[in-house]
Amino acid sequence: MNTITKQNERRLVTLLRSKGPITRMQISELLSVQPSTVTRLVNDLFMRDILEEVADPERSGRRGFPSKLVGLRADSFYSAGVFVDPGTLFTCIVDSHGKLLSEESRLIVDRNFESVFGHAGRMIDRQILDLGLNRNAFIGCGISYPGQHTNKPGKVLRTTYLAEWPDIDARTDLEPFFDMPVHQLNDAKSACLAELLFGICKPIHNFCYIWLSYGIGGAAVIRQNLYLGERMVTAEFGGLFPKSQPRPSGQDLLDTLAQAGHSFTRLEDIPDALLSGPVVQAWVDRAIGQLRWLSLVIMRTFAPEAIVIGGRLGDPILDRICQELGQMETLGEDYAIGMPAFLRAETDHKPQLGAAALPVYFGTSIAEPA
Amino acid sequence: MNTITKQNERRLVTLLRSKGPITRMQISELLSVQPSTVTRLVNDLFMRDILEEVADPERSGRRGFPSKLVGLRADSFYSAGVFVDPGTLFTCIVDSHGKLLSEESRLIVDRNFESVFGHAGRMIDRQILDLGLNRNAFIGCGISYPGQHTNKPGKVLRTTYLAEWPDIDARTDLEPFFDMPVHQLNDAKSACLAELLFGICKPIHNFCYIWLSYGIGGAAVIRQNLYLGERMVTAEFGGLFPKSQPRPSGQDLLDTLAQAGHSFTRLEDIPDALLSGPVVQAWVDRAIGQLRWLSLVIMRTFAPEAIVIGGRLGDPILDRICQELGQMETLGEDYAIGMPAFLRAETDHKPQLGAAALPVYFGTSIAEPA
DNA sequence: ATTTTTATTTTGCATAGCGCAAAATAATCA
DNA sequence: TGATTATTTTGCGCTATGCAAAATAAAAAT
Structure with a gap:
């Protein structure tokens, strides 16, 4: 894989993802x-097929050397994602x-456990084959499922739905199934990364994500970096409610709904x-x-620019929650201090996108120094 | 002033402050x-009188080239601090x-405003003179007082006690009084830095500080860096209480106490x-x-290793609060997840120490990359 | 049509920072 | 006294990047 390792290369890639060309x-x-450093950086990444020049529609009729736009190539690399819903396996x-x-x-x-990830690995393999892609154009495979991270680094707590699963370590337990670098984060934190890299948060440097699914999770992004602390148990907003x-x-x-006579799983x-x-409606209120x-x-804690609402509750509910919170004049x-922007997540329809965001994040992003 | 600018120099200074020699x-x-990089780094800082070799008491009777300890020189630079209690001006x-x-x-x-900082400047000048120190051995002067930061960068909200003060910008409004670089942060965040640099948190990389004074403030340190966000309104724990x-x-x-018939200001x-x-006692309970x-x-938000208790409530109260919190088996x-360590602040007796920590922090520390 | 002006980008050169490997050092151990 | 050992330093080379000068491609002026 065409790895992006240098400090400024990662800064550049992060910048271009955030700003576009x-x-x-x-x-x-x-x-x-x-500027000379930009030239060298950009030329190097051109040659490695990571960047491309795109025509600048605005730039015409102006004096001086015509500037061309530099942007990330869509096909510079690919990423695979596996999301384990308790009942269904989603791959992409x-x-x-x-x-x-x-x-x-x-x-x-x-x-x-072996059965689920055995299937996942074969599903990914098949898709790579069907798309005619080169396997080593893949930056990695992301795995995501509901659950709370434990104190052990790199481990995810087994969910109540998958109680028989062991604590799983991405490197040792999962990599054998996928034959590429594997990254693992719970559903909320993965979904947050999908918004940061692919969704509505691309231009936003500091935000918190409230993930409303069967449970409630969360994540905080500080200076375009997922804040994980050392134990990955940060920003667990679900546990805050009285x-x-x-x-x-x-x-x-x-x-x-069940109490009202409508039972669904x-x-x-x-x-x-x-x-x-x-x-x-009453529940939403x-x-x-x-x-x-x-x-x-x-x-009062993270003081982000924006609070992002996403999850698997569905558009009718999440849209309304986000809209009504955004219209409030104060929080207490x-x-x-000023109100944050309330943003509706764009990528939460497909939680496997979150999983696929993990390798992109860990393989190409970087923390800006303070 | 002998500035420490290079990345690895700051990393080294931060490390030595945290670990000791x-x-x-x-x-x-x-x-x-x-090791070769260490040699060059250390020799360079020796020559600039920032580091010194100290004898290693443990190292004796062991084979090989005897290792010497490298530590920060106490006199490598000095810092001034100004703390504005509503009624008293403290300098150090x-x-x-x-x-x-x-x-x-x-x-x-x-x-x-002009009167207070005019006096502060003269007090600092006098002390520098009395100590016989060279003025340009000073890394700067820190200013601290109670108040909540506003959204405007570099400004501190005027306190209710000093209501007639304008919003103050460290660079433009305060620097003229002190003739050295000036930094400014509210009481809680300054006190937090004093613990990080000089106090009980020297070895701790991630902690939150609960500042119990006339009001309640707070601060969060992540990877040895004060987390300020972009608006400096982060970790304002006082505003969280129902x-x-x-x-x-x-x-x-x-x-x-006043309600019980004991009135104090x-x-x-x-x-x-x-x-x-x-x-x-009932109040403390x-x-x-x-x-x-x-x-x-x-x-649930920052998930730090430790929560530090400090402020101006006095030892009897703060000691008891810290001790009882530390003995709890769970928080809810x-x-x-595991219990944090509850630590009692060491430097909160002298809030001017917090002020003096600011130039040291901003002038010599650095964020570790993620 | 040609030259000038302008903004952008590239090239050449110099230097700082750091990794690697070999050498030097100062102690203990045999 | 010489071998062994852990630590530190030196020599060498590479990489990243800043700076200044040059090159470039357009519009504007002549």
């Missing part, structure tokens, strides 16, 4: 390096822009009629109040 | 650089280890007898419950 002069200013291949090139899903009948009422998770929604199964009905409080906590009584 | 081999390993000079070389305080009679009961601030303690005026009496909840919030019902 820009001129060499802009690169020079934004990276605080000399994306290009370096995060465009979904192929996807394949499969019901999980045998929940055994126990006086149930936290506004998808599981709680299912429970609420999966969030996707809730019919639209019910989603716009009074039971769900309560959730918005709770999430407003959570947003206050986030602003003595809340004096 | 260590051998060149240890430096090589801990910084992941070649410290050496590079944070040892207090001199201090001077003065009641504030004229609260006018409004159902008053937040456990010094002001609340004074109010509580300053926390230092509370007599010991009262501090060990039932009114204060309530405070511990509230701070336990705050600690849970901190662990479904709290599954």
Whole structure:
């Protein structure tokens, strides 16, 4: 694989992903390096087929050496993603822009760890073959599933749904199934990376992600870097809610519906009629109040520019939550600092995109120094 | 001033401050650089009188080239600190280890901004003269006072006590009074830096500081770096408490005592007898419950190794709070990750030390890359 | 049509920083 | 006294990058 290792190379790639194609002069200013350094950097990455020049539509009729835009090539590398829904296995291949090139899903009948990842590996292999891609054009494979990270570095707590799974280490336990570098993060943190690299957060340097799925997860991005701490247990927003009422998770929604006589196991199964009905609406109203409080906590701790709402609750609910939070004038009584932007996640429909974002993030991004 | 600019120089200084004197081999390993690089780095800093060799008491009777310890020189530079208590001006000079070389305080009679900082500048000048120090051996002067940072970069919100003050920018408004680089941060964040550089947190890379003074402030240190975000309004823990009961601030303690018939304006005026009496004890009990909840919030967001308790509430109260929090088995019902260490701040008796820590931090520390 | 002006990009040169390998050093051990 | 050992330094070369001058390709002026 065509690895991007140098400090300034990664800074450049991160910049271009965030800004889209820009001129060499802009690169020079934004990276605080000399134009000559940009030339060498860019030429080197051209030769390695990582960057390309694209026509500048705005640039015409102006004096001086015509500037050309430099951008990331979509086909500079590819990434594979595996998302393990408790009942279904989702796999996909994306290009370096995060465009979904192929996807394949499969019901999980045998929940055994070896069985699941054996299938996942074969599904990825098949897709690479079908797309006619070169295997070593792959920067890696990302694995994601619901669960809370433990203190052990590189391990993810087994979920309640997959209770028989062992604590899994990406390198030793998963790599044999995929024959490429493997990265692993839980669903919330992976989804957050998909927004950062491929979605609505591309231009945003500091944000927090509230992941509303069957459970509630979260992630914080600081200076375009996922904040993991040393134990990966940071920004676990689900655990913050007071126990006086149930936290506004998808599981709680299912429970609420069940109590009203509508039993479903999966969030996707809730019919639209019910989603716009009074039971769900009342639940959403309560959730918005709770999430407003959570947003206050986030602003008092991380104080990000934006709070991103995403998850698997579905568009009707998440859109409304995001919209109503965004219209609020304040988050609390003595809340004096400005309101964050509330953004609706773009990539949460396909959690396998989050998984595919992991190798891109760990393989091409970098922390800016303070 | 003998500035420390190079990346590895700052990494080395940060390392030595954190670890104390260590051998060149240890430096090589801990910084992941070649021994030869250490030699050059260290020799360069020797010549600039920033480092010194100290005898290794443990190293004797062992084979091989005897290793000598390399440490920071106490006199490599000095720093000045100004802390503005609403009623009193505290100034000090410290050496590079944070040892207090001199201090001077003065009641504030004229609260006018120019008057206060005019006095502060002259007090610092006098102390430099008295100590016989060279003015350009100073890395800078730190200014600290209670208040919440605003969104405007480099500005500190004027406190309620000093309401007539304008928003102050360190560079433009304060530098004229001191004739050296000036840095400015509120009381909580400055105190946090004093613990990081001079106090109990020297060996700790990730911690959060709960500052219990007349108000409640906070700060977060991530990988030995103060986390300020872009607006400096991060980790404002005081704003997190539910409004159902008053937040456990010094002001609340004074109010509580006043209601019990004991009126004081300053926390230092509370007599010991009262501090060990039932009114204060009951207040502390309530405070511990509230701070336990705050600690849970901190662990769910920043998930630091340690939570540090400091402020101006005085030793009897703060010691007890810290001790009781540290003995708890859990922070909440479904709290599954390990307990943080609860540490009692060492430098909070002298908030001017926090101010003096600012130039040291901004002038010699560095963020480690992720 | 040619020259000038302009903004952008590239080239040549110099230097700082650091890795690698070999040498030097100062102690203990045989 | 010489061998062994751990640590530190020296010599060499490479890479990344800054700086200044040159080259480039367009518009504007002549």
